[in-house]
Structure formats: structure tokens, C-alpha cells
Amino acid sequence: MPNPRRQISESGDAATTTDAWMRVYRRLRLELGEDVFSSWFGCLELDALSGDDAFLSVPTKFLKSWIQSHYADKILQMLGAEFPQTKRLSITVRSSTRLPASRASDGPPDGADMDADAARGRNAALFAPTPPAAVPGALPSVKKTASLDGESDRLSGSPLDRRLVFSNFLVGASNQLAHAAAQRLAFAAPGDPLLFNPLYLHASVGLGKTHLLQAVAHAAASARRKVIYLTAERFMYGFVAALKAQTAIAFKERLRAIDLLVIDDIQFLQGKSIQQEFCHTLNALIDSRRQIVIAADRPPGDLESLEERVRSRLAGGLCIEIGALDEALRVKILEARIGAAKLVHPTFEVPAAVVAYVAAVVQTNGRDLDGAVNRLLAHASLNGVPLSMETAERAIRDLVRTPEPKKIKIEDIQKLVASHFNVSRADILSSRRTATVVRPRQIAMYLSKLLTPRSLPEIGRRFGGRDHTTVLHAVRKITGLVTADGTLSEEIELLKRMLLE
Structure with missing residues (x-):
């Protein structure tokens, strides 16, 4: 619940302010939906209003960073509708020892005097295997089990759809390899060697990657294996909740004690500390020969928001693209x-x-x-x-939609330019500064900026870890030459046509 505290000046009485903040809270819930709201705004508090400033607080640095990056403008807009004088928003991390005002006089929260063994027992069932369904022939699901924070919100696997199983997954040329790999690891017997770990599936929306992931989770749960299916958002929420409740160690121990970890939509994984913990979890599970299955909407190398070591670890397994439906x-x-x-x-x-x-x-x-x-x-x-x-x-x-334009990869540009100018792709990525290499490298950078949505820093990273200023210089250089050199202009137009065909 929101808890505006009485540190307010120039904004009327506390009751009026509380009512206005509650309206903002309800609008956030309505516009963003219950899942997003409960994940990111359940602990957001209005601390003070002073002149043009509104002061909010959250319990963790991660929540502060996430809300500032994704929702600050929306919150400020809603606050401005209730408090017209508000022009700026400040979010701070409040002390983890401070109790909300509504509970400050109530004594310690339930379970605050719980000893360490009891605290561990509270989380003991978090990743337990799902029992068989009671109805003969019914499909199991990963159910909610234990709470990380002792509150009513339970952390567990994301809900599974009983319909998404292998028996009704339709196989074609575009998904045959992904389906075979998923089945192989889902029905593997204990002690079987792990042929590929992690298994990484990537595809555009609506092509069946979530169906395959949930089918793997269903099959593994039916075989009494310890399995959890999580979306990236659910993983983030669980980690933040564990930090808030000071049960992060139990969170890590339970997560690393499972047989099969299935994570969907990994492209949404955000935050440095979250990614570090995710990478540690991957390493721990792989080192202990536990299976991991991950899905995203693009290959690991294209996940620009993820740290390099996470991308490298994901790319170290078997990566399979599910193509368009024939x-x-x-x-x-x-x-x-x-x-x-x-x-x-x-x-x-x-x-x-x-x-x-x-x-x-x-x-x-x-x-x-x-x-x-x-x-x-x-x-x-x-x-x-x-x-x-x-x-x-x-x-x-x-x-009936017009087909989307062809998606061009930076690697394809590098290969084509290298071939056209009779150099190797390794030369383009190297630090060589000879004219025969510099010009093709600059042209490849120029085409990468022109034909892909990648940012300058990302393009620089793909060209041997160069700085974004190097890419910007190359783009400006080739742009100037194209206007002055007709032969070069025709050459680049030819390369563009070849890439777009």
C-alpha cells in the first residue's frame, strides 16, 4: 500500500494529499496492468512534496533505477494532474530498517523473530517438483509453492498453460530442429549426458518458442524432475523480493538446487546486479550438470542490453532459430x-x-x-x-500485411564488404591501419549505421571493440566521399542492393 508521510509543505493537508496519491496509484495500476504494477510499484511511497519537487522512495537501488529509466515521465505526468505545481521527480532508496508509518507502532512484523532454521524452512518448497495431477491423464503444471518474503505475494514459477505440450505442437521445416532438441532434453533419463547446455531458442513473436519451453517444463515435471519455468520479469521480481526480504542467499540456493531451469523472454533481463546473479546462476547450474533452456526474440549476440559475459555464456550452448512458418x-x-x-x-x-x-x-x-x-x-x-x-x-x-523489410545483420555487411574489396573479415575487425583495410572498414561501418537499427556503441563493439567516436568518424567520412565521388557512390549503392535482395 502507498504510504505518503507527513513531510509535505505548500500542498494542503495530509488527508487530501493521501487521497490524491491514492488516485495516482490507482491510475498506475489501471494503465500498466496488475502484473507490471505489482512487480515495480508495490513498494513505491510518496515521501514529500515541496514546491516544484515530488520526493518518492523505494526499498532497493534496482527498483529506483528501473522506475527512473522506464516510468519516471509517466509518474510525473500523473502527479502533475493531481499537484499542478509539481515539475520534478526525485526517487531515493529508503533505509531497509525503516518500517512503513502504518506499521511503525505495531511491533515487529509477523515472523520477525523467526530463527535461521525456520527462515530456511519457509523457503524449502520453493523449487520442489510438482506432484502428479490428480485427474488421470491431466497435465501437470508448475504451481506456486513458497514465499520468499513472508508476505501474501508468492514467488514461484510463472504459470504454465496446460495446453502448451509436445503432443499438440505442430512441426514443420522451420521448427523441426528446435522441436527435436527440446524433446531430447525434456525426456532425457537421469544420468544421460548433456548434449547441449544451455539450449537457446530464438524467434520472432508467435512462432512457438514459448510453446516449446512450456512443453519442456511440463514433460520434466511429469518425470518428477525439479523444474521451474520463469519469465525474465519474474526472475527479476524474485531477486528484488529476496533482496528486500533479506533472503537472497535462500533464493540463490533454491534456484541452484533444481534439475531444469527454463527462462523465457531473456531479452527483458535488466539491471547490472540482476544480470550478475543470473550469470552466476548459469555458471553454477552448468558446472553442476543441470539443464538450462532459454528463449529470446533474437540471437545472444544481438542482446545489446545484456553484459558481454552473459551473451557469451548463452552463445556457448546450442543456439537454434525458429524460422517463419512455411x-x-x-x-x-x-x-x-x-x-x-x-x-x-x-x-x-x-x-x-x-x-x-x-x-x-x-x-x-x-x-x-x-x-x-x-x-x-x-x-x-x-x-x-x-x-x-x-x-x-x-x-x-x-x-493481410505487407511483408517486413529484410533484416540485415552487421556480420552480413562485414562479410560482403570484405569479399567485395578482397580483404578478410578478420582484417576489417583488426587494428590494421593500411589504406586497403581502413576504407572497407569505414564503408562497412557506414552501411551498418544506414541499414541496421544498431547504435553507434553497438556497431563499434561489433567492429573489434572500437569506440563509438570511431564509428561516427567513419560514417561522416563516407557520407562526405559519397557526395563527391560518383564511382564510390555507385559502388555503395551496389552493396546496398546486394544486402537488401
């Missing part, structure tokens, strides 16, 4: 979704020609295919007429 797989997905819909709506019929049409024009991902089936079902059931090609075209026209 047309045959899209047809299989549509037929499966239509079959599921017919169980509820027996009269729902989709002609084969319509299925083929939808599979041909909806090329993005599985979620859009789900949306297409839902639209077809709505038109058929609400209009009460059989589906025709014309009806299908109207129903799914918002899902």
Missing part, C-alpha cells in the same frame, strides 16, 4: 484450430479453398492465424451463411 505448416495450424473450433461449434465449416487462401496471405505468425480462424468463425456464426472466398477476404483483410 505455407504447409500454416495450413496444418489452420486445420488444427478449425478442428478445435468445431468441437464447440459443430456446424462451423471452412472450405479447403478458404483454408488455402488464408494460409497463403496470412504469413506472419501463429497468433495471426488464430485471429483469422476467430474472424471466420464470427462471420459464419453471426451471419448464418456458409463461408465463401469473398466472405473470408473481408473477414481477414486486417491481417
Whole structure:
């Protein structure tokens, strides 16, 4: 609960201020959603208002850094609506020994006199294996078990969807290798050698990586292995909660005692201390021969927000890309979704020609295919007429999208430029300063800035760890030469066309 304390000047009485802060709190909850709100704002307090300044506090440095980086403008905007004089926002880390004002006179919190053994026992079930489902044939799920902080909010694995299992994962050319690798480690017997650790899957949204990760967690839990499935956000929240409750050691011990760690959306992992703990956990699990499975939306080398040692550790296992759905797989997905819909709506019929049409024009991902089936079902059931090609075209026209432009990688630019100028990629990445190497290197940097979304520091890192000022100089140099040298301009246009084809 928010706890505005009476250090307020020039802002009216405390009761009015408390009511206004509660309105800000409710708006944050409404706009950001319950999961985000509870993760980052549950411990945010309004300490004081003074002139143009609003003073807030949180219990940890990580929360302070995260809120300042991601939500400071939104909070200031909402405070400004309640307190028009507020122009600046200051967030501090309050003492971990200070009790909220609402509890300061109530004595120690529940369990404050718990001895060390009891405190450890409180967390003993955190990563225990999930018991078999009570219903025959039902699928197990990783359930919430123990609390890290002794409060009502429980830290455990992120919830698993019972539908996301291997038996209903549709396999095609784009995901066959990822599916085989996931099955191999999910059903491995105790003592089997770890062929690849960690297993790292990456794909764009809606291509099945979360389905595979949850299928691995379900299969491992069914085999009575100690497994936990976490999103990166849940891992961050758990670590912050452990720091707040001073149970970080128990958090680390429980996390490293499992057989299988499954983490989704690793691209959202933020914060230096969080990444350090994550890297230590990876090292501990790998050294003790425990399996790790991780998914992200891009390869490890493209995770710019992660530290180099984390990226290196992730790249040290087996990295598999799940590609775009081919047309045959899209047809299989549509037929499966239509079959599921017919169980509820027996009269729902989709002609084969319509299925083929939808599979041909909806090329993005599985979620859009789900949306297409839902639209077809709505038109058929609400209009009460059989589906025709014309009806299908109207129903799914918002899902027919122009294909995204080709994503160009810096490594591809380096290889092409090196080949074009008859030097090696190693030369471009080296510290050599001869003219035959410097000019291709500058052109490759120029094209990297022009054709990729990467920042100058990231481009510099990909070119042998160079400073961003070196990249900026190269970009300016080639930009000037292109306007003055027609031959060079044509040469660079040719390279651009080759990269974009």
C-alpha cells in the first residue's frame, strides 16, 4: 500500500494529499496492468512534496533505477494532474530498517523473530517438483509453492498453460530442429549426458518458442524432475523480493538446487546486479550438470542490453532459430484450430479453398492465424451463411500485411564488404591501419549505421571493440566521399542492393 508521510509543505493537508496519491496509484495500476504494477510499484511511497519537487522512495537501488529509466515521465505526468505545481521527480532508496508509518507502532512484523532454521524452512518448497495431477491423464503444471518474503505475494514459477505440450505442437521445416532438441532434453533419463547446455531458442513473436519451453517444463515435471519455468520479469521480481526480504542467499540456493531451469523472454533481463546473479546462476547450474533452456526474440549476440559475459555464456550452448512458418505448416495450424473450433461449434465449416487462401496471405505468425480462424468463425456464426472466398477476404483483410523489410545483420555487411574489396573479415575487425583495410572498414561501418537499427556503441563493439567516436568518424567520412565521388557512390549503392535482395 502507498504510504505518503507527513513531510509535505505548500500542498494542503495530509488527508487530501493521501487521497490524491491514492488516485495516482490507482491510475498506475489501471494503465500498466496488475502484473507490471505489482512487480515495480508495490513498494513505491510518496515521501514529500515541496514546491516544484515530488520526493518518492523505494526499498532497493534496482527498483529506483528501473522506475527512473522506464516510468519516471509517466509518474510525473500523473502527479502533475493531481499537484499542478509539481515539475520534478526525485526517487531515493529508503533505509531497509525503516518500517512503513502504518506499521511503525505495531511491533515487529509477523515472523520477525523467526530463527535461521525456520527462515530456511519457509523457503524449502520453493523449487520442489510438482506432484502428479490428480485427474488421470491431466497435465501437470508448475504451481506456486513458497514465499520468499513472508508476505501474501508468492514467488514461484510463472504459470504454465496446460495446453502448451509436445503432443499438440505442430512441426514443420522451420521448427523441426528446435522441436527435436527440446524433446531430447525434456525426456532425457537421469544420468544421460548433456548434449547441449544451455539450449537457446530464438524467434520472432508467435512462432512457438514459448510453446516449446512450456512443453519442456511440463514433460520434466511429469518425470518428477525439479523444474521451474520463469519469465525474465519474474526472475527479476524474485531477486528484488529476496533482496528486500533479506533472503537472497535462500533464493540463490533454491534456484541452484533444481534439475531444469527454463527462462523465457531473456531479452527483458535488466539491471547490472540482476544480470550478475543470473550469470552466476548459469555458471553454477552448468558446472553442476543441470539443464538450462532459454528463449529470446533474437540471437545472444544481438542482446545489446545484456553484459558481454552473459551473451557469451548463452552463445556457448546450442543456439537454434525458429524460422517463419512455411505455407504447409500454416495450413496444418489452420486445420488444427478449425478442428478445435468445431468441437464447440459443430456446424462451423471452412472450405479447403478458404483454408488455402488464408494460409497463403496470412504469413506472419501463429497468433495471426488464430485471429483469422476467430474472424471466420464470427462471420459464419453471426451471419448464418456458409463461408465463401469473398466472405473470408473481408473477414481477414486486417491481417493481410505487407511483408517486413529484410533484416540485415552487421556480420552480413562485414562479410560482403570484405569479399567485395578482397580483404578478410578478420582484417576489417583488426587494428590494421593500411589504406586497403581502413576504407572497407569505414564503408562497412557506414552501411551498418544506414541499414541496421544498431547504435553507434553497438556497431563499434561489433567492429573489434572500437569506440563509438570511431564509428561516427567513419560514417561522416563516407557520407562526405559519397557526395563527391560518383564511382564510390555507385559502388555503395551496389552493396546496398546486394544486402537488401
